[in-house]
Amino acid sequence: MADFEPRIVAFLCHWCTYTGADLAGTTRQQYPPNIRVIHLMCSGAVDSIYILKALIDGADGVLIGGCHPGDCHYQTGNYKARRRVAILKGILTQMGFTDDRIWLRWISASEGKLFADTVTRMTEELRKMGPNPMKQLWNA
Amino acid sequence: MAKQTVLKVSEGRTEETLKVFLRSLLEKGVIHSLLIPKRLPSGDGFVQSLIHSPDKMDGTSVLSMTMPVQSARIASNLSIKNLHKRVGAVLKACEIRAIVELTKFLQVKLDNLILIGVDCPGTFEVSDFAKMVLEGKDGERLTQEILKNMEKGEPASPQGYAFRTACQICEYPIPAADIHIKLFGYRAEEAIGLEIGEKLEKELEEKGISFSSEDQLPSRKDVVDKVVAERSKKRDLAFQEFRSVVKDLPSFLDRFSTCIRCHNCMVACPICYCKECVFRTAVFEHEGDQFLRWADRKGGIRMPTDTLIFHLIRMSHMVTSCIGCGLCDSACPSRLPVATLFRSVGDKIQKMFHYVPGRDVQEVPPVATFREDELKIESGAL
Numbered sequence: 001m002a003d004f005e006p007r008i009v010a011f012l013c014h015w016c017t018y019t020g021a022d023l024a025g026t027t028r029q030q031y032p033p034n035i036r037v038i039h040l041m042c043s044g045a046v047d048s049i050y051i052l053k054a055l056i057d058g059a060d061g062v063l064i065g066g067c068h069p070g071d072c073h074y075q076t077g078n079y080k081a082r083r084r085v086a087i088l089k090g091i092l093t094q095m096g097f098t099d100d101r102i103w104l105r106w107i108s109a110s111e112g113k114l115f116a117d118t119v120t121r122m123t124e125e126l127r128k129m130g131p132n133p134m135k136q137l138w139n140a
Numbered sequence: 141m142a143k144q145t146v147l148k149v150s151e152g153r154t155e156e157t158l159k160v161f162l163r164s165l166l167e168k169g170v171i172h173s174l175l176i177p178k179r180l181p182s183g184d185g186f187v188q189s190l191i192h193s194p195d196k197m198d199g200t201s202v203l204s205m206t207m208p209v210q211s212a213r214i215a216s217n218l219s220i221k222n223l224h225k226r227v228g229a230v231l232k233a234c235e236i237r238a239i240v241e242l243t244k245f246l247q248v249k250l251d252n253l254i255l256i257g258v259d260c261p262g263t264f265e266v267s268d269f270a271k272m273v274l275e276g277k278d279g280e281r282l283t284q285e286i287l288k289n290m291e292k293g294e295p296a297s298p299q300g301y302a303f304r305t306a307c308q309i310c311e312y313p314i315p316a317a318d319i320h321i322k323l324f325g326y327r328a329e330e331a332i333g334l335e336i337g338e339k340l341e342k343e344l345e346e347k348g349i350s351f352s353s354e355d356q357l358p359s360r361k362d363v364v365d366k367v368v369a370e371r372s373k374k375r376d377l378a379f380q381e382f383r384s385v386v387k388d389l390p391s392f393l394d395r396f397s398t399c400i401r402c403h404n405c406m407v408a409c410p411i412c413y414c415k416e417c418v419f420r421t422a423v424f425e426h427e428g429d430q431f432l433r434w435a436d437r438k439g440g441i442r443m444p445t446d447t448l449i450f451h452l453i454r455m456s457h458m459v460t461s462c463i464g465c466g467l468c469d470s471a472c473p474s475r476l477p478v479a480t481l482f483r484s485v486g487d488k489i490q491k492m493f494h495y496v497p498g499r500d501v502q503e504v505p506p507v508a509t510f511r512e513d514e515l516k517i518e519s520g521a522l
Contacts, residue, residue: 082510086492096387136438
């Protein structure tokens with residue numbers, strides 16, 4: 001397992017977390033290169049199909065980054081994303097998939113450090129968990 | 141306040157008495173047309189029919205024993221565009237609950253729909269019912285028998301047959317309707333209960349449709365409670381059994397290994413209303429090389445692909461509103477327990493939001509709303 005490098009697919013909202021990731025870069029924060037970022041306009045645009053497709057097709061974890069509650073550029077997109085993620089995680093738990101591989105986090109445009117820390121922590125956690133079993137199901 | 145009355149049954153002919161009442165709604169112009177199940181000429185099944193002319197009521201059946209389609213879909217077709225006259229619809233409790241959900245999603249307009257709900261003893265699979273009729277357990281006699289047993293809350297299926305699984309575990313046998321036909325707790329050959337909602341109470345009076353008396357049988361509550369309790373017990377057992385079989389994703393895929401990806405469960409589902417469904421788009425028309433990449437990465441893959449994502453995504457889209465009609469079960473050619481899956485998973489998800497689908501049109505479905513102070517990230521729900 002020593003050479004296992006987790007692969008994280010991240011769906012980041014344009015107004016907060018994506019800009020926060022940008023800030024992490026411009027302020028030269030170091031974080032693991034295990035993350036692949038997909039730029040969306042709002043965390044509320046994340047359908048559960050994006051998350052599952054990523055997990056079934058090879059990701060070890062999915063990070064959804066949005067504005068802090070109350071700060072959504074579109075007023076309520078992040079609150080809706082939160083319910084959607086909770087529903088999906090609830091379903092997966094019911095189906096016996098209890099791994100904590102889907103992270104929803106609020107990271108604002110000014111929190112470059114928090115973004116770097118989050119990615120670092122998530123990479124560590126996933127490394128501990130090992131490869132995502134869902135991506136290996138031959139009959140999925 | 142809704143008006144509680146009793147419909148006296150003449151000569152023990154319950155269905156006939158109900159038909160006379162419904163016909164009067166057509167004749168007195170309360171409704172323009174009536175959506176009601178009609179017995180097939182062969183006698184071995186029912187179909188929904190839209191009847192305008194009162195003399196075409198022959199063969200209709202208020203207590204049809206099958207549910208070939210979810211009438212919420214028909215109600216959507218009827219009402220969503222330009223329905224300018226009133227239609228009465230004779231519906232089962234789960235059909236009304238699906239209509240309530242579709243109304244919230246703006247797929248049904250209730251303005252010109254009069255919902256006529258009937259206490260539900262349960263329904264049979266279409267093929268089972270046809271077989272019963274073939275074996276001489278004639279439909280009308282069967283209906284009589286079941287009506288009789290509803291008085292004590294013990295509707296029984298004929299020997300060797302069972303109500304649909306979804307019906308056996310349905311704890312919502314009592315519809316919330318504009319006109320509610322009550323059968324549980326009533327001696328159907330003598331009288332049945334009628335509740336006329338506010339929407340129609342005055343109008344029926346003005347149009348001269350009157351009823352014999354105003355009372356409610358005291359025993360009804362006990363009977364209804366008993367039915368609900370029994371079914372709830374069966375429901376919990378079914379959930380328990382299902383959860384012991386489906387413990388994780390591999391055991392789920394084992395159980396669902398015969399899924400042929402026909403999407404019938406989706407087509408039959410009243411809640412799956414999207415005009416353009418993602419499963420019917422190019423998203424799932426993979427390139428040949430994509431299949432090879434999967435096979436390469438995993439060593440080999442099952443064909444056709446996408447079983448897991450289909451069921452999980454369908455669930456994540458509709459499970460908060462699943463009313464448990466079980467038409468997905470009936471539609472599955474591989475006889476997979478899809479209804480139990482959706483109900484069992486849905487139960488917990490719905491409870492997460494204290495939501496009961498189909499209860500009240502005023503409630504907002506969980507996917508369309510939120511509370512600011514819920515689901516904190518620290519709570520572990522995310």
